[in-house]
Structures are given as C-alpha cells and as structure tokens.
Amino acid sequence: MIKQVKELINKYDKITIVTHLNPDADTIGTALGIYILLKNSGKQVEVVNHGINLPINLDFLPYFSKIKNRINYDNSLIISCDTGSIERLGFDLNERIIINIDHHKSNTNFGLLNIVKSDYVSASHVAYELFKDEYTITKEVATCFYTALVYDTQYFTTSNVSREVFDTASAMISYGIDIDSVVKNLNQRRSLASIRILSSTLNSLELDESGDLAIMVATRDNMLEAGAELLDTVGIVEYGISLVTVKISIILVELDGFIKVSMRSKGIDVSKVAISFGGGGHYNASGFEVSRVTIEELKQSIKQEIKKRGLLNA
Numbered sequence: 423m424i425k426q427v428k429e430l431i432n433k434y435d436k437i438t439i440v441t442h443l444n445p446d447a448d449t450i451g452t453a454l455g456i457y458i459l460l461k462n463s464g465k466q467v468e469v470v471n472h473g474i475n476l477p478i479n480l481d482f483l484p485y486f487s488k489i490k491n492r493i494n495y496d497n498s499l500i501i502s503c504d505t506g507s508i509e510r511l512g513f514d515l516n517e518r519i520i521i522n523i524d525h526h527k528s529n530t531n532f533g534l535l536n537i538v539k540s541d542y543v544s545a546s547h548v549a550y551e552l553f554k555d556e557y558t559i560t561k562e563v564a565t566c567f568y569t570a571l572v573y574d575t576q577y578f579t580t581s582n583v584s585r586e587v588f589d590t591a592s593a594m595i596s597y598g599i600d601i602d603s604v605v606k607n608l609n610q611r612r613s614l615a616s617i618r619i620l621s622s623t624l625n626s627l628e629l630d631e632s633g634d635l636a637i638m639v640a641t642r643d644n645m646l647e648a649g650a651e652l653l654d655t656v657g658i659v660e661y662g663i664s665l666v667t668v669k670i671s672i673i674l675v676e677l678d679g680f681i682k683v684s685m686r687s688k689g690i691d692v693s694k695v696a697i698s699f700g701g702g703g704h705y706n707a708s709g710f711e712v713s714r715v716t717i718e719e720l721k722q723s724i725k726q727e728i729k730k731r732g733l734l735n736a
C-alpha cells in the first residue's frame with residue numbers, strides 16, 4: 423500500500439492533513455507526525471481542524487501551533503487522520519482526492535486510498551507502519567505517533583493491546599522520545615472545569631435494575647456552572663465502565679443546540695448503537711451527536727435501541 427500512497431503523494435506539491443471534529447490526541451498526533459515527515463521530504467504541508475478548540479495539553483507536540491482552522495491550499499491532496507466518515511472532517515471535501523488513514527471499524531472508506539486497519543490500536547499505529555520504511559521517522563515524528571498511541575490505548579490498558587503494540591511502542595521510543603513528558607502532558611494538565619463537571623456528572627449516574635447499564639448526564643446548566651466545554655468531559659464515561667457490574671456506560675453531554683453521546687462497553691459492540699444514531703466508532707468505544715431531542719427522550723431511545731438489539735441479554 424505504501425507504494426500507491428507514495429505515488430499519489432509524489433503527484434502533489436501541496437498536501438492538506440485534516441483532523442476530525444472534537445479532536446483528540448490520536449487525530450492530532452497522527453496528523454502532526456505525518457505533517458513532519460512529509461515536510462522533511464520537501465512537500466508543502468498544512469494541518470487543519472475545523473473547530474477552534476484544540477486540546478491545549480497537546481501543545482507540547484512539535485508544530486502544534488501550526489494547526490489552522492481553514493484550508494488554504496486549493497486542489498491539494500487531502501490526508502484524513504483517525505476519521506471514520508467524511509462528515510467528521512467538518513469541511514466540504516467531496517470533490518477532493520483523499521488518503522484515508524484510520525483504525526475505525528465503522529470507517530466508510532471515503533478515500534481514493536483507504537488505509538483502514540480496525541485491529542490497530544490507534545490511527546498513529548496505522549500511519550507508523552505505513553510510512554516507516556519509505557519516509558524518515560525522526561524523534562519529532564515518533565513523539566507525535568507515540569503520544570497518539572498512548573492516548574488511544576489509555577496508557578496500554580485497552581483490550582486490543584498486544585505484544586505487537588508494545589513492540590511498536592518500543593520501536594517509537596527508540597527514536598529518543600521523552601516518554602515522561604508525554605504522560606505528564608496527557609495526564610497532569612487537567613482544567614479545573616473538568617474536575618467540576620466530573621463531580622456533577624458522577625452525581626447524575628444512574629444504573630438500570632441489573633446494574634449493567636450506567637447512564638450519566640452533563641446538562642447545559644451543569645456545563646455552564648462548571649465553566650466546562652465538551653473537551654472537559656473527555657474521560658468521564660470511563661468511570662461508569664469501571665464499575666464492577668457495568669457492561670455499557672453512556673454519557674450524554676448537553677451542548678448549545680445538540681447532545682453529544684459517548685459510549686463504552688465491556689465485550690459488547692456499542693458501535694452498532696452509535697451507527698443507528700448516525701455516529702460511529704469502535705466495538706468498545708463509540709459516539710454520536712444529535713439535535714432536536716431532549717435529554718430524557720434521548721435516554722429512552724438509547725435504552726430502547728440497546729434492548730431491541732439484545733445487547734445486554736447475555
């Protein structure tokens with residue numbers, strides 16, 4: 423596949439690397455890693471995200487400040503990172519030539535070239551394996567890819583972590599990256615708002631009768647009171663899944679005009695539920711956004727969808 427990717431890249435002087443809406447460390451780390459290796463190979467490259475709120479704790483990544491919120495190049499080659507569907511990029515890219523680098527099971531293969539490996543732990547893992555033999559991996563590139571991998575495996579704790587993943591991480595570390603700095607930046611730069619919204623959201627946690635479904639809500643009022651943005655709610659859903667009886671954990675975050683839902687599971691394919699609401703994701707971690715519905719109505723429809731699919735019957 424790298425031969426086709428390289429041939430396509432060689433046809434373009436300008437390349438636009440695009441990250442997904444509500445960006446996380448995987449999409450940004452993957453994009454910046456590719457940005458650096460292509461820039462070092464002599465290409466003109468830009469990295470973009472459609473929004474204006476980037477996770478600021480990632481500002482230790484090289485070239486983080488280069489991420490812009492508009493595409494400046496016309497007719498450039500697009501490289502999409504960690505994104506399951508073209509809509510999740512936020513820009514109108516339907517007429518553009520796209521290389522799609524991802525690891526989502528729900529990926530819709532919207533690129534001309536699709537390097538989508540759903541058994542890989544991060545998009546950066548896919549990118550590293552793709553580029554490592556044909557482009558130069560420097561310490562800066564490895565720092566970006568490693569950060570993305572550590573984030574998406576939640577510090578090597580997700581169920582898809584294998585010996586190969588540790589081998590890949592070890593290979594990345596061999597470029598001389600500062601692994602202590604990566605973990606400190608990912609894990610010790612929380613905002614006060616994130617702790618405040620964590621507190622009120624945990625208080626809202628409800629379990630169903632059997633204790634296998636946990637649902638939490640961050641209402642608009644809670645968000646305003648905590649001074650929180652969507653980024654401040656990242657990770658709260660994991661508290662639900664950490665409970666001994668819980669098999670599916672869900673958080674509903676009420677934002678201006680829409681509700682963002684995140685789901686986590688133990689051994690249950692929650693991506694099916696996310697897809698049925700127009701979202702996507704992985705077997706154990708997926709999400710979606712909806713508007714024109716109340717929190718209560720949405721809670722009920724999600725419960726019905728889980729029931730209809732028999733996901734908690736086993």
Ligand code: 5GP
Nearest residue numbers: 506684685701702703704707708709710711
């Ligand atoms: P999170 O719950 O952490 O936002 O996302 C979990 C997984 O689901 C991620 O891989 C993310 O890309 C995917 N995901 C979350 N929200 C959406 C969405 O609105 N649409 C799609 N297609 N995927 C989503």
